[in-house]
Amino acid sequence: MTDNPAVRDIAPRKRDSAATKRAILDAAREVFTRSGYAAAGMREIAGLAGIDPRLISRYFGSKEKLFTQVVEEAFADHLMMTP
Incomplete structure (x- = not known):
C-alpha cells in the first residue's frame, strides 16, 4: 500500500493489451x-493505471x-x- 492517494491499490490484472492500454x-x-503535461509523472500514471511504468513506453513510446x-x-x- 502507498501513501499517495493517486496510486490505487489494484490487484494485478490478467494480460489484456486492450484493457491495459x-x-x-x-x-x-x-x-x-x-497536473498538466510538465508535472505529470509516468510513475504516477502507471500507479493509477495499476501497471508497471515500463508498459507506458511499450504501448505509447514516450510521454509526448x-x-x-x-x-x-x-x-x-x-x-x-x-451538435
Whole structure:
C-alpha cells in the first residue's frame, strides 16, 4: 500500500493489451488534467493505471506520444458531443 492517494491499490490484472492500454489512457487523462503535461509523472500514471511504468513506453513510446493520444481522444470525444 502507498501513501499517495493517486496510486490505487489494484490487484494485478490478467494480460489484456486492450484493457491495459485503456487503463493507461484513462489514468493519463486524469493526471494530465490535474497536473498538466510538465508535472505529470509516468510513475504516477502507471500507479493509477495499476501497471508497471515500463508498459507506458511499450504501448505509447514516450510521454509526448501518450499525451498526444490523450488529447486526440479528448478532442474526438468533444466533437462527438457537439451538435
